[in-house]
């Protein structure tokens with residue numbers, strides 16, 4: 001294991017799951033109405049007028065008023081104007097400690113100067129794109145290979161979503177098999193085949209798949225998170241149904257570790273893939289260059305056949321995606337040339353533009369030179385330990401845990417429902433019965449997010465926090481003071497249980 005590893009401990013998933021189960025079996029605890037109405041709402045009304053004005057106008061031109069899912073914050077989206085290191089500043093000049101970090105790509109901290117300087121130099125020399133080969137493409141592929149030797153070849157694409165689509169195509173060509181197994185709750189972008197069982201295991205084709213013909217995900221199977229027996233049953237059954245081309249995992253657990261897995265889970269998935277002749281795909285969109293410079297594959301000591309990249313791969317700049325792996329598989333992607341052989345067609349006008357490649361190369365070099373994964377991971381440990389201490393001190397049922405710099409703070413358990421033990425019919429009935437409760441819990445999670453934001457902390461939807469190299473012990477202490485300001489006002493409600 002290289003020094004630059006961001007994970008110093010791995011919690012037992014059964015212990016976390018037991019605490020999450022306890023959380024969802026009791027009514028919601030959230031900030032009380034008096035505090036919300038007398039301190040949180042006035043913050044937004046009085047101090048965030050410029051954000052509100054932009055949002056109100058944006059609603060006329062942009063569906064929902066924001067272009068990015070992560071920006072849908074209660075009571076209305078904040079309009080950010082400046083980002084620097086561990087801080088964000090909104091249009092009204094309010095300053096926030098930033099634990100969203102753009103949803104993961106900025107492990108060096110926002111707008112990291114050494115990366116920006118390299119991008120500026122490129123822009124002066126060549127502009128962002130030419131459509132022809134640029135040396136930075138080679139530099140990035142070599143830089144990835146240096147830290148992840150399993151990625152012998154790398155093809156850059158425009159996003160994680162596209163890269164997941166490409167990986168499935170390669171797996172089908174490589175194996176001649178049809179089916180794909182994904183884990184319940186996992187997110188692999190929004191392509192037709194993979195918007196299946198998002199967030200809530202067992203919600204296959206029910207909650208988020210509107211507008212997608214059922215036939216598009218007929219060859220996708222969903223397996224219960226962390227369940228190797230179920231995975232083996234699916235792989236066995238699939239032998240009679242066209243075979244399994246690939247098993248795709250987020251290596252720290254579905255939805256960025258929201259569904260925790262056992263430390264040796266990925267090793268066993270590798271063994272099962274070998275036994276049943278399926279490719280193992282690691283979706284390292286979040287974990288690549290975050291949980292360690294060698295990614296989750298180095299941390300778990302598992303060799304995937306294909307690795308999917310996004311986020312950090314373009315250093316926080318646009319067009320972040322790519323697929324890499326063993327030569328025999330990566331070479332199955334066509335680079336536009338019709339060869340007459342079976343090839344996975346991939347492309348993108350702005351795929352692998354010099355700007356993204358220079359930013360990605362510079363970011364990975366800086367992550368290595370600065371030991372960024374380890375530094376961000378230590379801050380993740382400190383933040384999580386502090387949150388656990390506050391939760392205990394205030395007698396709250398909340399659950400905090402982390403995988404290095406990926407920190408989870410579950411206040412309502414909105415993400416903890418699971419229908420994956422049930423048949424399709426039963427899970428549909430389960431969802432019907434629990435849907436309102438899930439939405440009440442989601443609302444409450446967002447209300448907590450609004451309270452954190454009003455106290456100067458930006459989170460991912462009120463339940464996830466990414467730390468970065470820009471965080472310091474002092475910043476984490478300050479963040480914990482602010483969390484305490486919120487936790488002080490949390491009370492048990494009578495909401496959130498099916499009546």
Ligand SMILES: Cc1ncc(COP(=O)(O)O)c(C=O)c1O
Pocket residue numbers: 103158159160161162164187188189190250256283284285286310311320321
């Ligand atoms: C694990 C994982 N895979 C794939 C994606 C999709 O990547 P993108 O948003 O670049 O399409 C994401 C995005 O958050 C992700 O977290």
